[in-house]
Amino acid sequence: MTVSRRNFLRGAAAGCTAATAAVVAPAPAEARGNKELPPEAVGLLFDATMCVGCKACVVACKEANGLPIQVPMERAYEDPSQALSPTSFNIIKMYKEGEAKTKDVEQDGFSFIKRSCMHCVDPGCVSACPVQAMTKDAKTGVVSYNADACIGCRYCVMACPFGIPKFDYDKAVPEIHKCQLCNHLWKEGRFSACADVCPTGATIFGPVPKLLAEAKRRQAMTPGEVAKFPRRSTETGDQTKEKPAAKYVDHIYGEKEGGGTQMLMLSGVPFDKLGLPKLPERSYASMSETVQHTLYDGLVAPAVVLGGLLAATYRSSRKKGGSEEDSHE
Ligand code: SF4
Ligand code: SF4
Ligand code: SF4
Structure with missing residues (x-):
């Protein structure tokens, strides 16, 4: 649900009144813990x-999302997208060490790693967004972006521990x-197109508890x-041919990192060798919200009013005419 400018300012005014009361009689602030996995959470399992390294998933992601491929279609698999960007939501990077002879081995070996949004259980991007332009679905847990609500502050970019949201710096009306x-x-x-197309079962889609069990x-x-291993999705019944199980490091990345x-x-x-950050089990969102509520109880209202004014100004500059604010109600 998005917030209209009118309702935002109305809420800001209400917040101002409440926070003014808090300054007069401050209430004890409570630390909050990590948020829980939503009841119908879906996600991806990537098995490096x-x-x-075929990058079929990179191309499929672009096709599914209407993103440009920077080379002619007949050479699409050579698309050199080596970094996430406003036109690349999914990349496959390569790790190489020494002679890079053996796959999935740290020394003198190599590996591939998929980088795309992790759909955090307790996302920093959602917590940091002052206008609910970044939201997490209460049932599926998918973290989505609403360009109409966005004020272009880029707090989500700064708050993501994985460096995922990308901003159109070169556009007149930038988006995330x-x-x-x-x-x-x-x-x-x-x-998910990346899972649907993956020929080896390296990326599969499904309910998070099933992915974790797998x-x-x-x-x-x-x-x-x-x-045999599931291919495409835990829900479709597709399986790989029989193949030998790999030797894994004793770690399921994402089970606990940053709140999961x-x-x-x-x-x-x-x-960490594949470029993924070491994160505490407690989410940054829970830590920052606790600190914010503890230290700045009395300053919430001014911050909200400022955010509302920024939102109003930014949306006015985007608006070509008519009453945009009411279209979000
Ligand atoms: S689910 Fe996969 S294909 Fe779809 S946008 Fe995300 S990375 Fe791209
Ligand atoms: S914090 Fe980053 S990785 Fe987590 S949901 Fe937001 S954009 Fe995705
Ligand atoms: S995840 Fe699958 S589709 Fe993507 S590069 Fe690896 S094997 Fe290819």
Whole structure:
């Protein structure tokens, strides 16, 4: 749900009154813990040991989201998108060490790693956004962006520990861009294009508890043990051919990092070597909201009023005519 300018300012005024009362009689601030996984949370499992670096998922992501491919279509798999950007929501990066001879080995080895939005359980981007332009779906947990509500402050960019949201610095009316788990495809009975297209089962889509169970199953297997693995989605019944289980590091990335994420990862190479940050189990959002409420109880209202005024000014500059504010009600 977005907030109209009128309602925003109305809310800001109400907040001002409440916070003024708080200054007169401050209430004790309470620390909040991490948020819980939503009841129908969906996400992705990426298994680096199954990834062959074909980048079919990179191309499929662009097609599914109407993003330009920077080389002719017949050479699309050579698209050199090596960094997330406003036109690249999903990239496959390569780790190489020494002679880079053996796959999924840290020394003298190599590995691939997928980078896209982690759909955090308690997202910093959502917590930092002053106007609810970045929201987390209460049922599925997908973190989405609403350009109409955005005031261009880029707090979400600064608050994301994974460096995911990208801002159109070169556009007259800039927006934020990132993966939204292809939730626009769901009404067609489709799901994340990156998982749908992955030929090896390295990326699969599904309910987070099932993805976590599958990740734990793989980690419990003896390396070399032959088995089939889900492909595309835990819900479609697709499976790979029988193949040997890999040797993993003893870590499911995303199970606990930063309060947990709805994208989980397995790898044979330690995750910090693959460029993923080491994060505490407590979410940054819970820490910052606790500090904010503890130290700045009395300053909330001025901040909200300022945010409201910025929103009003920014939206006026975007508006080509008519009453845009009421269209969000
Ligand atoms: S499509 Fe699958 S195997 Fe190919 S690069 Fe993407 S994740 Fe790796
Ligand atoms: S990875 Fe970053 S952009 Fe994605 S939900 Fe988490 S904080 Fe938000
Ligand atoms: S879920 Fe969709 S938008 Fe997100 S990385 Fe995969 S293909 Fe791209």
